Amino acid sequence: MAFSPALTQLIDALRVLPGVGAKSAQRMAFHLLQRERQGGRHLATTLEHAIATVRHCSECRMFTEGERCEICANERRDPALVCVVESPADVMAIEQNTDYRGRYFVLMGKLSPLDGVGPEELGLGILRERLAAGTVEELILAMGATVEGEATAQYVGDLARQNGARISRIAHGVPVGGELEYVDAGTLSQAFSGRRPV
């Protein structure tokens, strides 16, 4: 005895979501079929659409549907200032909580050799090109204060140094061992204004 084929397939497919094991996948499938068919149908359509249209900004790697993201396409954002972050959520947090008016580079991860994440996976070739073009004057390192975040900051800092850019690092407030996106507004704002040359 097993669940019907379509239900079994749905439970299996839901396990692609991070943090979702066998029990939660089952609970999600039942919930969708029992109470949220319309929401479930909407989720399927939306997911298909996002996968088909969302790509990475050619300049900063942020998720976008265009060639370039909203920020890179905005001529009023200072191209001499580039803030390097781990995740799109970090861009969001900085935009919402500080008055930063420069640009970004989104690594979409951090160096983690054991998980097969090296400089290439973080798109650092694109960053090197931006640095080599000579418009970037200051690179702000805004990785989280984790072991992997530190190693990534080190690596990106070296890259910037080789290309003659000034390097600074957000400093005060990001709790040691903490991820940037969970930092409160005031702390993040202070970390930004208190950044120091490396």
Add this chain to the structure above:
Amino acid sequence: MAFSPALTQLIDALRVLPGVGAKSAQRMAFHLLQRERQGGRHLATTLEHAIATVRHCSECRMFTEGERCEICANERRDPALVCVVESPADVMAIEQNTDYRGRYFVLMGKLSPLDGVGPEELGLGILRERLAAGTVEELILAMGATVEGEATAQYVGDLARQNGARISRIAHGVPVGGELEYVDAGTLSQAFSGRRPV
């Protein structure tokens, strides 16, 4: 500044999943777009397919793609014995861990007036018809030992009594306050063989 439209829509749509708040929805969306596009596409297709094809068995309310579920369609399962459970997961747990050879009735929930779940939402009209047809000799109440489970057992027991069926209740082993689907195999098996007339 906001995420691009397709990404924002995906994050919103993911919140239809039980237990998924704003932060987890964001994490899920990034994960799917960054690392699991193929799995995400598969999830969308599978979800759409399940919503279009999975319905409730006309006899027991179990999820099925046919008119009747695998168990109700099996002539070798004793129609005189009906076990009433809260969820499809409970059917699974009983099938995998006991030698029960009767049929089921799946409430797909439990009585919860505050959440608007009454006898009708639990399909008790269908159960009444099965009882009135006279083939059911014993109704086994296998709700979880929670307050709502107890109230539901009470209600379903009364229904069976009015229709002249014998009523028993699985007894030993289901921990007080516990949900049936989390009970270990031995305990559940014992609870089944140790059922008593009510």
